[in-house]
Amino acid sequence: MSRAFLPLLLLAVGAIALFVSGYDGPAAGERSITLATTTSTENSGLLSHLLEPWSEATGIQVKVIAVGTGRALALGERGDADLVLVHARSREDAFIAAGHGIDRRDVMWNDFVIVGPPSDPAGIRGMRDAGKALAAIAANRALFVSRGDDSGTHIRELELWAHAGVYANYPSSGADTYLKAGQGMGPCLTMADQRRAYVLTDRGTFLAARRTKDLEVLVEGDPHLRNAYGAMLVNPQRHPHARTDAARRLLDHLTSPEGQARIGAFRMDGEVLFHPHAAGD
Amino acid sequence: MEFLWEGIQEAFRLVVGGDQQVFHAVGVTLYCTVTAVTLAALVAIPYGAWLGLYRPRGYRLQVFVLRVGMFVPTVVVGLIVFGMLSRQGPLGWLDSLYTKQAIVAGEFLLAFPILGTFTHAAVRAQRGTPLETALTLGAGRQRAMLTMLGEVRVPIVAAILAAFARCFSELGVAIPVGGNLELRTRTLASTIVLDLSKGNFAKAVAPGLILIALACVIATIAFLLERERES
Known part of the structure; x- marks a missing residue:
């Protein structure tokens, strides 16, 4: 037992020293x-x-x-x-x-834009009214990816659905074409690309991501998208x-x-x- | 810290109230981990035992690969599975990205090296024992491996638990490959991440507690598995 004691003690001291030496200090001071x-x-x-x-x-x-x-x-x-x-x-x-x-x-x-696959199965390309575009997506049973994460973009998306006429309650309807991703904008764009779905995105994130995605801006310019x-x-x-x-x-x-x-x-x-x-x- | 206490109350409310989201997430978590670990165990445990008993050609390399496999970050496994299943990938035609089955595939890859490494180690520890000698000399391979696995039951149950532990709370596969889709592929662990991202700290505690409760159940089952069979 006593022969094992010294190495174990050294090991413990070493581990504690390692722990302490990595101390980050108080968070960067007053400045x-x-x-x-x-x-x-x-x-x-x-x-x-x-x-x-x-x-x-x-x-x-x-x-x-x-x-x-x-x-x-x-x-x-x-x-x-x-x-x-x-x-x-x-x-x-x-x-x-x-x-x-x-x-x-x-x-x-x-501004926000609605992007989707170039084939545009719901036929919303060039629409000026984001609410009508969402209604068309719902009516055509096209896939739509929702952030679903309480982000500013998600909150805006829910506000836009209120302008979608008979489809105003679509996000809470449990429709299997409405995908609640619960993820950030980048992963949601990836998901829209992979599933050929529509998604509401801020223009900046879309511009940064578009090179790797088969998605196009289909609806823009509605004052509600500001x-x-x-x-x-x-x-x-x-x-x-x-x-x-x-x-x-x-x-x-x-x-x-x-x-x-x-x-x-x-x-x-x-x-x-x-x-x-x-x-x- | 008060959000921890609120979280405990919230967990109680969700479970007693039969919250659909939480129960669905429990279902997804159990489905994925149980399927993935079982499938991986069926392949990796015999494989690890075979490696340990017979030291086949390329033995060191195979053990090395298994050991390194345990270190591969879950996100990297997630990336690999994503690459395989995405539309541009070789398995894109399966159209199975953002499904529970895709998560199972990733978790299978997470569980396999753990099960293989631990089984191999357990069998290796028997080297030189009369049992090992008798088995390698006498019995048929299938029989030898079964007898050996029965003998090293306890470390193998530990291996299965470790595999469960890695899969149960992992996020690197469940989020990019599963998509964290509500009422489809959202697991308990990804529920926690989402609640955190919403700033609902108390609500994030609840799925964490449920995860720990389920771990208690699995750890209890482990005791039953490692019990000596009554003869």
């Missing part, structure tokens, strides 16, 4: 804030385009947590973020009304540890003429993805 936002802003590359120069100028690092709108707001509600940037106006207003956030401001907008992004601070009275001052500086920057111009200058494949709020309304 960092946490931004909870949606995957569309992160995946498109917009955020690094905006945040890198700002961090360099101010010395404040921004930790970006890119999740669905529902979770981004939940993170703000729990005080696990300092600033929230999302796109679901009704949820944002509820968030402010409940006292979880303050100082909501419009930042920018982009997608406004709002930013708000986590209420410092609820969460005293929130880094509100630094977060407000970022919010000021995003809504300043300089920040707005930078949003408008962002391009993907030569296309404007996000329109500055100042420019569009």
